[in-house]
């Protein structure tokens with residue numbers, strides 16, 4: 678029996694199709710091409726799983742006034758205000 682390329686049970690095929698690291702090497706100027714860590718766009722050598730946790734556990738967290746959540750809320754409120762202004766214009 679001849680081996681086919683689309684054999685899903687072939688483990689090398691599964692590994693070759695894994696998402697690749699998007700980092701670019703400073704030395705060669707080329708893409709890294711190593712398999713990316715699950716849930717990350719980079720490989721283990723290029724910063725996957727590194728860094729601090731986001732949110733109030735982050736060491737530079739001060740008061741949360743500029744947190745992602747608060748900024749999102751501010752955006753929504755501003756949109757509502759803008760919509761209200763448009764409605765007022767239509768009434769007047």
Ligand SMILES: [Zn+2]
Pocket residue numbers: 698699700709710711719720721722723
């Ligand atoms: Zn990499």
